[in-house]
């Protein structure tokens with residue numbers, strides 16, 4: 001008996017016919033794909049499957065090479081209706097930020113080099129003055145330091161200012177953000193003893209004052225960014241906590257979470273506390289994220305009193321948590337946009353998307369509807385309907401923004417399985433589309449599909465397979 005494998009073409013013979021694929025992916029990876037497909041064909045033969053013809057084999061090799069050659073971190077269309085989607089990378093960067101980031105990546109840059117003196121510089125100086133200008137009117141006693149994210153900012157601040165001592169926080173503010181960040185856990189890791197005061201729904205001035213003892217290092221307020229306590233509630237305003245802290249000679253730290261630098265109410269958006277307000281109310285240190293409402297790269301910003309910032313920067317954890325040049329480039333360029341408020345919403349994608357007029361979103365949906373109908377077939381109901389977008393990333397949890405969605409309704413009553421197939425088909429497109437299923441229909445919230453991206457979205461619809 002002859003072995004069936006002798007009927008399969010050789011690796012060399014296949015390589016000769018894959019010049020285009022080798023061009024794209026390289027000889028070695030393509031050889032690996034050939035071996036894998038030949039092994040799969042042999043396995044098929046052993047199980048009684050027919051011998052694949054050479055054309056089919058070549059097509060399978062090309063497909064495998066394209067798939068393994070594709071980056072894992074793939075761009076997607078975020079049509080989930082959540083603008084700052086943590087699982088989809090939060091804020092989109094402004095073009096200026098992208099440009100400076102690319103330049104910093106490509107070329108040596110003055111990251112820790114003082115060009116005036118030719119001596120050693122400090123990477124935080126790239127943004128420290130800019131932050132003092134934007135947040136504290138250029139107050140020379142305000143400085144900043146930048147770390148990997150806001151969780152790191154809180155950890156570092158607590159460890160630097162309160163290690164082995166106590167920090168006072170209201171019970172109503174012991175928040176958990178996305179499971180892994182819980183204020184009590186971060187306190188423990190920072191080697192700070194958490195002193196909880198008040199109750200879940202009510203905390204009073206006297207609770208703070210009475211909690212202060214010889215081991216107290218600071219008072220802290222955590223912005224309850226991802227939930228709201230409503231009803232019989234009482235929180236102590238920042239100014240009052242700051243006064244109590246300062247009377248006892250203690251610093252007051254505010255973890256703001258999102259920390260936009262612009263007045264949301266003036267943009268017609270739900271109001272969101274700013275670091276400017278926190279510092280003006282007497283906070284000595286504020287911490288916030290770079291990639292939430294600020295609209296920049298993933299980073300944690302620690303801004304406040306120069307002497308406290310100096311102490312924070314001396315802590316060895318700072319070296320472990322610091323950010324690289326591309327992050328600082330993106331952050332600097334993002335912050336520079338805030339100097340020009342007139343063009344901010346146009347240039348900063350996060351604000352542009354959050355303030356997009358409903359009519360504009362709905363018009364985009366109407367433009368795309370016929371192409372979607374053609375791609376899915378006449379048996380599907382496809383309509384443009386009102387929906388609500390979320391801001392996301394814990395920012396403004398109870399607020400939502402009116403938006404417009406393309407809504408796909410499958411024929412027939414029992415459509416659950418078909419809906420899941422449709423959702424998977426959109427996810428399977430070359431640039432995956434992420435929508436959501438609600439009320440027995442597949443929704444694509446078009447807030448985050450700007451007119452400039454519509455052509456790219458429509459062009460791939462013909463490849464939907466379900």
Ligand SMILES: *Cc1c(COP(=O)(O)O)cnc(C)c1O
Pocket residue numbers: 149150151152154175177181222223224225226255256257258288289290299300393394
């Ligand atoms: C989001 C958030 C954090 C964590 O910030 P990351 O940048 O995601 O690490 C911490 N505190 C509050 C109040 C937040 O909203």
